[in-house]
Amino acid sequence: xxxxxxxxxxxxxxxxxxxxxxxxxxxxxxxxxxxxxxxxxxxxxxxxxxxxxxxxxxxxxxxxxxxxxxxxxxxxxxxxxxxxxxxxxxxxxxxxxxxxxxxxxxxxxxxxxxxxxxxxxxxxxxxxxxxxxxxxxxxxxxxxxxxxxxxxxxxxxxxxxxxxxxxxxxxxxxxxxxxxxxxxxxxxxxxxxxxxxxxxxxxxxxxxxxxxxxxxxxxxxxxxxxxxxxxxxxxxxxxxxxxxxxxxxxxxxxxxxxxxxxxxxxxxxxxxxxxxxxxxxxxxxxxxxxxxxxxxxxxxxxxxxxxxxxxxxxxxxxxxxxxxxxxxxxxx
Numbered sequence: 001x002x003x004x005x006x007x008x009x010x011x012x013x014x015x016x017x018x019x020x021x022x023x024x025x026x027x028x029x030x031x032x033x034x035x036x037x038x039x040x041x042x043x044x045x046x047x048x049x050x051x052x053x054x055x056x057x058x059x060x061x062x063x064x065x066x067x068x069x070x071x072x073x074x075x076x077x078x079x080x081x082x083x084x085x086x087x088x089x090x091x092x093x094x095x096x097x098x099x100x101x102x103x104x105x106x107x108x109x110x111x112x113x114x115x116x117x118x119x120x121x122x123x124x125x126x127x128x129x130x131x132x133x134x135x136x137x138x139x140x141x142x143x144x145x146x147x148x149x150x151x152x153x154x155x156x157x158x159x160x161x162x163x164x165x166x167x168x169x170x171x172x173x174x175x176x177x178x179x180x181x182x183x184x185x186x187x188x189x190x191x192x193x194x195x196x197x198x199x200x201x202x203x204x205x206x207x208x209x210x211x212x213x214x215x216x217x218x219x220x221x222x223x224x225x226x227x228x229x230x231x232x233x234x235x236x237x238x239x240x241x242x243x244x245x246x247x248x249x250x251x252x253x254x255x256x257x258x259x260x261x262x263x264x265x266x267x268x269x270x271x272x273x274x275x276x277x278x279x280x281x282x283x284x285x286x287x288x289x290x291x292x293x294x295x296x297x298x299x300x301x302x303x304x305x306x307x308x309x310x311x312x313x314x315x316x317x318x319x320x321x322x323x324x325x326x327x328x329x330x331x332x
Contacts (some may be wrong), residue, residue, distance in 0.1 A: 014038070014240055016053040019064065023053040024293050026065035028074070029081020029103035030171055031057035031210050032124060032227045033280050035241045036315035037103055043311060044304045046293050054103070057081075058209065070098035077210075078104040078171030082283060085116070086332035089285050100294060102283040105171035105227070107328065114329035117289055118281040119298050121305055123318035124229040125274035126176055127258045129213050129248035134220040135159045139252040142179075142275065148223065149180040151194035164224035165195050166210040173210065176225040179276050213248030226250065228258045229280075232268045232316030241315075272318040279320055286329060300324040 016023065024046070027037065034056045041052035055063045057076045064071045072095045075084045081102035088099035108118055128145065130136045136159055147153040149163050165187070166173035177183060187195050196202020208215050211230040216222050231250050234243045250258045253275050260269040282305075288294050297304050306323040313319060 014056050022067045024051045025100040026053045027101040028055045030078045030105040032105035033103045065098050077169035079169035104281045104283050106174050108330040111330045114331045116283050116332040117326050118328040120279040120320040121323045122280045122312045124280050125277040126225050128251045129226040131216040131220045132247045132249045141254050146180050151192045160221040162221045165207040167207045170210045212244040214246035229316035270318050
């Protein structure tokens with residue numbers, strides 16, 4: 001079978017375009033990696049045909065991933081994508097056979113006999129954003145951020161600060177909460193009232209969609225986590241990438257800039273040594289690991305996806321040195 005990798009000439013779309021362009025590999029999940037996977041979907045081909053159909057975390061209520069059946073609620077976030085993949089692998093499920101891979105911005109605890117494989121391809125990092133007109137400091141130590149998210153600090157030198165949570169099921173929410181040393185269980189129990197909305201007995205705000213800085217408009221006290229790669233991609237005027245940064249400025253943590261040394265506003269690149277860095281993944285079923293075309297696209301350092309380091313970097317990510325590795329496994 002002829003394998004080709006095209007240049008990034010055609011614009012990356014928010015969903016496969018047209019929507020009836022059913023391709024061999026359908027994926028859903030992470031908001032963080034939706035844009036880079038859209039870009040990769042445009043350049044990875046087998047036999048001259050595009051092979052990846054990656055459906056955004058945001059958009060219409062339902063998506064249709066295959067020509068027959070497969071009309072279901074759009075998964076929003078890493079957890080929802082993983083659930084969709086698990087359901088797709090379950091005989092008799094309403095969406096059995098409808099999803100081939102899941103985008104994930106979070107890893108997992110390794111279980112060698114697991115039914116899913118987390119295959120890394122890029123490196124991201126997460127910082128905080130504030131309104132560019134805010135008097136909050138743009139550089140904060142880790143301890144200060146943790147005190148804010150543990151509701152110990154409600155202001156910084158008299159300037160109010162309101163931490164925001166991301167939507168449930170977000171891999172970035174899970175990752176950020178781990179860095180802050182808090183858990184969803186503790187939040188639900190009311191241990192951190194500034195993170196719970198009044199409807200749940202707290203003094204905080206409703207969770208917000210990840211990587212959307214527009215809710216900072218008019219709110220100089222808001223602070224929320226944001227993927228650095230997403231922030232970079234949204235500012236790079238890439239085709240199909242919606243600029244949702246709003247008035248947000250990315251913060252430094254402990255003096256570490258989110259941008260690589262020498263990075264300029266017109267050519268931002270990720271500081272891959274940033275304190276809160278993480279690999280990002282595509283999850284595939286272990287049982288399908290050696291099957292084509294999934295193996296050709298995702299598996300090994302020579303896979304079609306891992307040949308696209310330049311595209312991965314263009315979307316704000318670092319290139320994972322272990323791209324295509326199949327050692328990280330867990331149950332779907």
